[in-house]
Amino acid sequence: MIRRVFLGVLGSIVATAGTSASAAAQEDTSAVVGELIEGDPLHLVVEGARLTDSLGEFTEAETGSEFLVVRIAYKNTSEEFHTVSGLLSTRVRDDESYTYDQSFYGTAEALNDGQIAPGEVERGDLVYEVPEDASGFILEFDFDIGLFGDLERAVIDLETTSDDPATLEQELAIDVHGIGDTVEHEGTAVTVNEATTETQLDEFTEAAADHEYVVVDLTVENTTGEEQHVSTLLQMQLKDGEGLSYDDDLGATSSLERAFEQGAPIADGDERRGQLAYEVEAGREPLYWVFEFSLFAEGDKTFWQLR
Numbered sequence: 001m002i003r004r005v006f007l008g009v010l011g012s013i014v015a016t017a018g019t020s021a022s023a024a025a026q027e028d029t030s031a032v033v034g035e036l037i038e039g040d041p042l043h044l045v046v047e048g049a050r051l052t053d054s055l056g057e058f059t060e061a062e063t064g065s066e067f068l069v070v071r072i073a074y075k076n077t078s079e080e081f082h083t084v085s086g087l088l089s090t091r092v093r094d095d096e097s098y099t100y101d102q103s104f105y106g107t108a109e110a111l112n113d114g115q116i117a118p119g120e121v122e123r124g125d126l127v128y129e130v131p132e133d134a135s136g137f138i139l140e141f142d143f144d145i146g147l148f149g150d151l152e153r154a155v156i157d158l159e160t161t162s163d164d165p166a167t168l169e170q171e172l173a174i175d176v177h178g179i180g181d182t183v184e185h186e187g188t189a190v191t192v193n194e195a196t197t198e199t200q201l202d203e204f205t206e207a208a209a210d211h212e213y214v215v216v217d218l219t220v221e222n223t224t225g226e227e228q229h230v231s232t233l234l235q236m237q238l239k240d241g242e243g244l245s246y247d248d249d250l251g252a253t254s255s256l257e258r259a260f261e262q263g264a265p266i267a268d269g270d271e272r273r274g275q276l277a278y279e280v281e282a283g284r285e286p287l288y289w290v291f292e293f294s295l296f297a298e299g300d301k302t303f304w305q306l307r
Helices: 021-025 250-254
Strands: 029-033 042-052 065-076 082-084 090-093 114-116 121-131 138-142 153-161 176-178 182-185 188-198 200-202 211-222 236-240 271-281 287-292 301-305
Touching (some): 042 138, 090 121, 114 301, 211 287
Antiparallel strands (some): 065 121, 138 153, 182 188, 211 271
């Protein structure tokens, strides 16, 4: 499911014709599934698209509708952190010019919104609910959704596939920390104490076939001068070398005897230790645990390599 919905939009993008020679000359970038789009500061590949009437066991499309699932990958090719939102950056259009925004439903491998570090790849699924009789789908992706700078838009034909599809490789160009390392940012210090793997956590909690639980033991210390709220959903994730991101498994985490508590704030001068469980494909590596110190600032997304 979608990890983060941004709380506000700084402004709307207004297109005006003939305001300048550069604006008038600007054109959309067209591509097909599998084709590399070299934007600035993102490189983008739409890796596939499929139609389905359900997402897992419990989510079905409305009568007369179906889900269009688009697998997308993008890479930050700059030396700076950037924030990307599939919710704000993308929409689907059909051959009758009807448009569809991203659904709040998602697959088990949903695309993660938020900060993307230099060299990082974010890979995952976007979901759109569309009429069963619609066709001719294209995906529109806006590289710049801010108030400043020219708008760069990619338009991808979802019904045509490249004969030579591109693959984006993750090459993190930031400091990556290890187990036992403590990282401090503006009065908040985070330590990854240990990471273990289990296929079964208790009598009722067992990983799916060919999957395992990665249990991360962490400590958060608060010396900010005021109480701190920490969110396991919005600030903490597991990430693999392909760019897929994983939220903690709430059911699995709740079965842990030392589960990380997030309900109450951490008092100034206090620290909190606990564990989180993430379910991933068995043996997947490298694996990173990721913490974002702030939800509203860029440059503080921090990686610990677990294996």
